[in-house]
Amino acid sequence: MRKFMVNVNGTSYEVEVEELKGDVKPAAPAPKAASKPAKASNGAAETISAPMPGTIVSVNVKTGDSFKRGQVLLVLEAMKMENEILAPRDGRVVSLNTQKGSTVNSGDILIAFE
Numbered sequence: 001m002r003k004f005m006v007n008v009n010g011t012s013y014e015v016e017v018e019e020l021k022g023d024v025k026p027a028a029p030a031p032k033a034a035s036k037p038a039k040a041s042n043g044a045a046e047t048i049s050a051p052m053p054g055t056i057v058s059v060n061v062k063t064g065d066s067f068k069r070g071q072v073l074l075v076l077e078a079m080k081m082e083n084e085i086l087a088p089r090d091g092r093v094v095s096l097n098t099q100k101g102s103t104v105n106s107g108d109i110l111i112a113f114e
Contacts (some may be wrong), residue, residue, distance in 0.1 A: 005044060047083060048111045050104040054078030059100050061111070066092045074098070085110065 004045050029052045061067055067087045074085040091113040098108040 047109045050108045052078045053105045056098050056102045061093050063096050
């Protein structure tokens with residue numbers, strides 16, 4: 001065990017950390033890289049996936065809506081920052097797989113479009 005002093009928001013804490021040697025496996029799998037739009041399993045041409053875990057704070061389209069490239073389709077809040085999810089090309093929403101207030105994980109399909 002090794003001892004360290006850690007300062008968090010102006011308060012100091014003494015912590016002990018065990019140093020592991022040999023083959024150490026990570027506690028959680030590495031996060032997936034943000035994926036490009038891909039073929040959807042429901043027959044739609046493409047999908048838009050969540051680039052990171054977070055909460056949907058606004059949905060600007062509904063099923064059947066047409067959209068233009070660069071249009072803001074959704075807003076995803078992650079780590080207290082709002083991230084606009086933009087349309088990669090012109091298209092039409094085939095299915096909307098989330099709603100305002102939903103919590104999503106990285107890679108979750110948010111919208112299927114053609």
